[in-house]
Amino acid sequence: MLFNSIEFAIFLPIVFALYWLFQKNHRIQLWILLGASYLFYGWWDWRFLGLIALSSFIDFFIGLGLGQTDDPKRRKLLLAASLVANLGLLGFFKYFNFFTEAFVDAFSLFGMSLEKSRLDIILPVGISFYTFQTLSYTFDVYKKQLTPTKDVLAFLGFVSFFPQLVAGPIERASHLLGQFYSPRKFEYSTAVCGVRLIVWGLFKKVVIADNAAILVDEIFSNYQDQNSLSLILGSVLFALQIYGDFSGYSDIAIGLSRMFGFDLMMNFRFPYLAQNINDFWKRWHISLSTWFRDYVYIPLGGSRGSTLFSLRNVMAIFLISGFWHGANWNYLVWGAIHGVMYIPFFINKAHQNLHQEPFWMKLPKIFLTFSVVCIAWIFFRADSLGQALDYLGHLWSNEGSGNYIFSQTKRTMIFGVVAIFSGIMLAAEAYFESRQKSEVLLPSKYLLLLALSIVFFGAFKNHESFIYFQF
Amino acid sequence: MKKFVLKSALYLAVVLLLANGVAFLASFALEKSQFFKPSFLVNAFEPKQKFKVAVFGSSRSLASLDTKIISDQMEGISANFSMDYTALPTTKLMVEHFFAQGFQSEYVVISIDLPDLDSSKTVISENDYRFFPFRKESYVVAYYKKYDEGMVKPLASSAHFPFLGIGYYNMELLGPALISAFKPEYRYQFDELGNFQYPDILGMKERPEFRYFQSALANPILKEIAELTSQNSSNLIIYIAPFLRDDIEILDSCPYVVINHARIINEPKYFSDYIHLVNSGKILATEAFIQDLEKLD
Numbered sequence: 001m002l003f004n005s006i007e008f009a010i011f012l013p014i015v016f017a018l019y020w021l022f023q024k025n026h027r028i029q030l031w032i033l034l035g036a037s038y039l040f041y042g043w044w045d046w047r048f049l050g051l052i053a054l055s056s057f058i059d060f061f062i063g064l065g066l067g068q069t070d071d072p073k074r075r076k077l078l079l080a081a082s083l084v085a086n087l088g089l090l091g092f093f094k095y096f097n098f099f100t101e102a103f104v105d106a107f108s109l110f111g112m113s114l115e116k117s118r119l120d121i122i123l124p125v126g127i128s129f130y131t132f133q134t135l136s137y138t139f140d141v142y143k144k145q146l147t148p149t150k151d152v153l154a155f156l157g158f159v160s161f162f163p164q165l166v167a168g169p170i171e172r173a174s175h176l177l178g179q180f181y182s183p184r185k186f187e188y189s190t191a192v193c194g195v196r197l198i199v200w201g202l203f204k205k206v207v208i209a210d211n212a213a214i215l216v217d218e219i220f221s222n223y224q225d226q227n228s229l230s231l232i233l234g235s236v237l238f239a240l241q242i243y244g245d246f247s248g249y250s251d252i253a254i255g256l257s258r259m260f261g262f263d264l265m266m267n268f269r270f271p272y273l274a275q276n277i278n279d280f281w282k283r284w285h286i287s288l289s290t291w292f293r294d295y296v297y298i299p300l301g302g303s304r305g306s307t308l309f310s311l312r313n314v315m316a317i318f319l320i321s322g323f324w325h326g327a328n329w330n331y332l333v334w335g336a337i338h339g340v341m342y343i344p345f346f347i348n349k350a351h352q353n354l355h356q357e358p359f360w361m362k363l364p365k366i367f368l369t370f371s372v373v374c375i376a377w378i379f380f381r382a383d384s385l386g387q388a389l390d391y392l393g394h395l396w397s398n399e400g401s402g403n404y405i406f407s408q409t410k411r412t413m414i415f416g417v418v419a420i421f422s423g424i425m426l427a428a429e430a431y432f433e434s435r436q437k438s439e440v441l442l443p444s445k446y447l448l449l450l451a452l453s454i455v456f457f458g459a460f461k462n463h464e465s466f467i468y469f470q471f
Numbered sequence: 472m473k474k475f476v477l478k479s480a481l482y483l484a485v486v487l488l489l490a491n492g493v494a495f496l497a498s499f500a501l502e503k504s505q506f507f508k509p510s511f512l513v514n515a516f517e518p519k520q521k522f523k524v525a526v527f528g529s530s531r532s533l534a535s536l537d538t539k540i541i542s543d544q545m546e547g548i549s550a551n552f553s554m555d556y557t558a559l560p561t562t563k564l565m566v567e568h569f570f571a572q573g574f575q576s577e578y579v580v581i582s583i584d585l586p587d588l589d590s591s592k593t594v595i596s597e598n599d600y601r602f603f604p605f606r607k608e609s610y611v612v613a614y615y616k617k618y619d620e621g622m623v624k625p626l627a628s629s630a631h632f633p634f635l636g637i638g639y640y641n642m643e644l645l646g647p648a649l650i651s652a653f654k655p656e657y658r659y660q661f662d663e664l665g666n667f668q669y670p671d672i673l674g675m676k677e678r679p680e681f682r683y684f685q686s687a688l689a690n691p692i693l694k695e696i697a698e699l700t701s702q703n704s705s706n707l708i709i710y711i712a713p714f715l716r717d718d719i720e721i722l723d724s725c726p727y728v729v730i731n732h733a734r735i736i737n738e739p740k741y742f743s744d745y746i747h748l749v750n751s752g753k754i755l756a757t758e759a760f761i762q763d764l765e766k767l768d
Contacts, residue, residue, distance in 0.1 A: 006622045020472055186472045195479065413646055444482070451486045455638045456493065456645060460625075 001043040003252045004206055011040070012256075019260060026183040030153050033260070037162040041125070048124040051089065056159040058085045059134040060152055063141045067148035075142060082138040090131045093123055095327045126166030128324060132291055134159050137173035139295050146174050154180035163256035167249045169267040169287035176264070184261030194258030196441045201251030203450050208425060209244030210459035212237045212418045215411060218404050220381055223391045225402040231395040233405055233415070235374045238381045240422050243272065246285070251439075269438045270429040272373075275365040277338060278345035280373060288324070292317050307347065314346055315339045325380070330388055334379040341372055359430065417457050490634035497637050497648035502604035504651030505658050508554050508565070508665065509602050513572050514655070515663065516550070521575045523547030524764070526665075527562045528582025528710070530555035533667040534747040535582070535712035535732075535756040542664060544761050547577070551665035556597035559587035559692050560618060564602065566696055567610040570703045578764065579705045580730075581696055582712055584746075588686040588719070595619055599626065600640040606630050674740035674749050679716040687722040688729070697727065708764070713756055715742040730763045732756060 001007050015036040022028040042049045062082045066075055137158075140146035149155050158177045164170075219226060219234035226234070250267035257264045267287050274280035281289050297317050303310040315336075322335020375392075382388035394400055405415045428440050442450065505511040523545050526536050532553040541549040552565050562581060569576070586592070595618045605611045606629045615627040629636030637644050650657055661667050688709060700707040709729045711719055713736040721729050736742075741752030748756055 186475070188472075188475050191475050192478075409646075410642055413642055417642075448482070448486060448489070451482075452489055452493070455486070455490045455634055456641050458638065458641070460639045460641075 001040050003249065003256075004202060007043065011036070016259060020186055023184075023186060027153070029184070030157050030180065033162075034153065034157050034160065037157065037160040037165060040162040041160060041165055044125050051124055051127070052130060052160055053156070055086060055089065055131060055134055056156050058082065059138050059159075060149070060155045062138055063148035063155075064150070066138070066141045079138060079142045082135065086131045086135050090127055093127055129168050129170055130159055130165060132170045132288075133173075136170070136291065136295065137177065140173055146177075149177060149181075151181060161257070161262070163253040163260070163262075164264055167246070167253070168285075169250055169253065169265050170291055171264060171287070172291075176262070179262050186261065190258050190261070193441060194255040196447060197251045197255030197258070197439065199447050199450050199454075200440050200442065201248040201253075201255060203248075203421075203454055204244040204251065204425060205248030206454055206458035206460070207244075207421050208418055209241045209248060210462050211414050211457070212241035212244065214414055214459060214462050215405055215418070216241050216381070220383075220391070222402070222404065223387075223394055224400060226394065226400040227403055228395050228398040230400070230403040230405060231391060235378050235381075235395075237415075237418060238377050239272070239370070239374045240418060242377065242380070243268075244422075244425075247271075266438055270433050272370055272426060273362075273366055273429060273433055274369050275362055276345045276369055277341040277372065280369055281338070281342065288321065292321055296320060311343055311346070314342060318342065329385040330379045330382055333385060333388070334376050337372075337376040337379065341376075359434065414459075421453065421457065487632075487634070490638070491632065494629075494633035494637040496652075497645060498604050498606075498633055500648045500652040500655075501644065504647075504655040506647045506651045507598075507601035507659060508552055508661070509568055510604055511658060511661070511665065512550075512552055512565075512569060512574070515658075516548075516574070519573045519575070520548065522550055522577070524549035524578045524580055525569060525574070525576035525705075526551040526553055526580045526582065526710075527565050527569075528553040528580075528712075529557050529562070529584055530667075531584055531712045531746055532580075532582030532710065533661075534743075535753055536580070536710070536760055537666050537753055537757045538664040539662070539666060540754065540757045541761060545764070549664065551661075551667075553582060553665070553667075554598050554601065555667070557599070558594075558596050559583065559591045559690060560593075560614070561596045561599055563692050563696050563699075564599075564610065564614045566699055568602070568605065568608070570699060571608060571610060575703060576705050578708055579696075579700045580708045580710050581693070582710045583688070583690075583693070585684065585717060585719070587690055587692070588684070589689045591690060591692055593618060595626070600636065600643055603629060603633075603636050603640070603644060606633070606636065672743050672749055674738075674752070675715060675742045675744065676739060678737075678739050679745060682717045683720070684717065685720045685722060687724040688727060693727065706767075708767070710760070712746075713741075713748060713752070715739060715745045717745075728767065730760060732759060732763075735759050 001011060015032065019029055019032050019036075022032065038049055038052075041052060059082055062078050065078045069075060069078075137146070137155075141148045154177065157180050158171075158173065161171075161176070216234060216238045219230060219237070223231060223234070247268040254264045254267070265287055267285060269283040269286065271280055271283035274283050297313055300313045300316065301309060302313060318335040318339030319332060320335070322331040322333070322338075325331040325334075378391055379385070379388040382391055405411050428442070432438075432440050501507070501510055503510070503514065505515050524538065524541050524547075526532050526538060526549070530553070533551060533555060536551060538549040538551045552569065554561065554565070559581075566579065566581070569579075599614075599618065602611050602614070603626065606615065606626065612627075612630055615624070615629070619625070619627040623635060623639075625635040625639035637648075647659065693709070697707050707727060709727045711721075711729065711731045711733045714733050717733060719731065719733045721731055736748070736752055736755055741748055741755065743749045
């Protein structure tokens with residue numbers, strides 16, 4: 001079920017009404033949330049409900065086991081069991097074909113030929129998100145930073161909470177799980193705040209991302225015929241598409257959670273206003289980057305050793321982050337580009353005192369950072385590493401003569417819509433950032449305009465799924 | 472909670488009201504314009520105009536018949552009401568629209584394409600939204616109800632909630648509505664007699680592999696069109712425009728008068744692709760069509 005679908009428009013009011021109808025009975029509320037979340041997830045493919053339930057029960061019982069023993073060996077064994085089970089499932093569904101092919105290719109280097117066999121594996125929606133969420137629980141319990149829960153209903157609800165189930169934010173048990181224990185009271189101001197975020201998120205998804213997708217898909221499919229301008233615009237449009245799509249989803253998820261009395265962590269903080277790559281990663285997909293920081297980077301030693309040792313850890317995080325997105329070399333290269341660009345700022349600690357300059361002085365740095373991000377996005381969007389390099393080659397050589405966007409009035413109009421509304425989005429973000437806010441919460445009259453722009457400029461004909469569902 | 476629900480309902484109502492208001496204005500501007508063919512038909516000609524030849528069909532009839540030449544060589548006004556990216560169901564809708572708006576024609580020429588010879592798919596065509604300003608006319612209501620797709624059926628639902636159609640086809644309708652509001656006589660890529668103005672492009676260089684078809688034109692939609700033309704005292708002519716690679720033999724059991732020009736032009740240079748003529752080919756095809764029509768006269 002997509003947030004921008006008719007099914008969800010029917011589903012949400014029913015669940016919302018039922019949920020608050022039982023405001024005085026917290027357990028019934030939990031059952032309603034759990035039922036709604038499983039229905040929401042099962043709408044894609046009911047067969048994967050077993051997978052999410054299995055993943056939840058494994059970590060629930062491992063958590064209980066960890067709570068009952070202080071024996072380090074036994075605790076390590078339980079942690080390993082959770083890792084094997086969760087990463088095993090993730091590895092099978094997401095990386096099996098990649099590793100099989102890489103294995104065969106490696107053998108062929110030594111003159112041995114093995115037959116490539118692929119399995120037709122359907123990737124369960126959002127598996128990377130909920131796997132990381134349950135793992136965070138086990139890690140925290142293992143590190144004794146969290147008391148294991150005995151409330152199976154709350155735990156199942158925490159893992160499958162429908163607003164953030166399929167594309168995050170990847171919540172920490174220490175932040176979200178506790179909210180499932182306590183009774184929730186309807187708060188008008190929180191719910192209104194939630195609706196404002198939902199409308200803003202829908203606007204970014206339907207007006208900016210889905211319109212941009214129409215142009216991006218064609219430019220990337222026919223990049224060989226396109227001139228440099230068209231290819232540059234293709235990568236810029238993809239930057240806007242993926243941001244509108246993913247941050248739009250996060251805004252809707254956070255807004256929905258507030259309507260149900262939950263608080264989710266921030267996932268994006270105006271990333272295209274970042275002044276360097278270091279700053280960018282403090283603003284982009286925050287829930288994933290902090291997850292890697294807490295559960296991979298710090299356990300690896302973080303920055304506690306020599307500079308070289310720290311740089312190794314930084315690079316490892318970026319490569320793992322790239323690989324998390326998918327079993328494809330381009331994601332690894334995308335992660336590597338960000339890693340390489342991150343290192344100089346990491347060494348110089350350039351993120352400090354970034355916000356003390358006037359906005360106009362920040363603009364060249366913002367532009368430069370955005371340009372680097374756009375180049376990296378080409379690797380993220382392309383179907384293969386070869387295609388990404390070829391795309392860049394054509395961009396550089398200006399061999400193609402076509403310009404997909406400006407060769408037809410309708411496409412130029414779509415480009416105009418994306419350009420104008422992206423400008424509005426970035427201006428709003430700059431305004432709220434200047435007021436030290438991390439969310440765009442527009443007043444009601446602007447929300448009306450936003451809603452009308454969704455109705456009249458939304459790409460409903462190009463009804464796109466959310467990009468991050470595939471991860 | 473009550474306050475939240477009431478306020479949400481109020482804002483939703485205001486959005487729906489404003490959205491419908493904008494959609495009504497857009498629809499009104501399009502209805503009074505000549506931007507798309509359905510409005511062009513209503514606004515570009517005298518009420519109850521009687522045409523000599525009215526051509527209905529898809530891009531193939533736009534690329535094959537020039538009604539300026541027909542009007543010059545035959546007495547009376549002839550016009551082309553074909554729309555590209557459409558199929559026979561849309562052609563029938565345009566014929567219904569033509570008669571329902573009080574127009575008449577001595578000859579109604581229906582250009583038929585390969586996929587529609589014996590049956591048509593029940594799918595909405597790419598340019599059916601162009602009937603949006605007439606969404607409350609009974610024949611358009613029936614058409615949208617039958618062919619519109621998806622859970623919301625934006626065109627079918629537009630009879631009552633026009634913002635759904637305008638919202639769904641926003642890129643196709645909003646811009647034209649804005650242009651129409653300021654310049655109602657603007658026509659979208661066709662002249663005063665409905666002829667699409669194709670740019671002069673080079674013809675094909677090689678002939679593709681040949682294909683051969685037979686048909687008795689059993690498509691039930693043709694029968695419905697025949698009934699319409701008969702009720703309105705028009706002569707129905709089924710026209711098969713030239714192909715570069717296809718030949719269609721019409722079987723003797725076909726009950727209609729057919730001008731079959733599938734193989735009348737053989738040289739690739741007259742075609743821009745396998746099914747569309749370039750401008751020089753269009754002149755040849757029109758001349759041949761006039762000759763055959765005069766034989767029928």
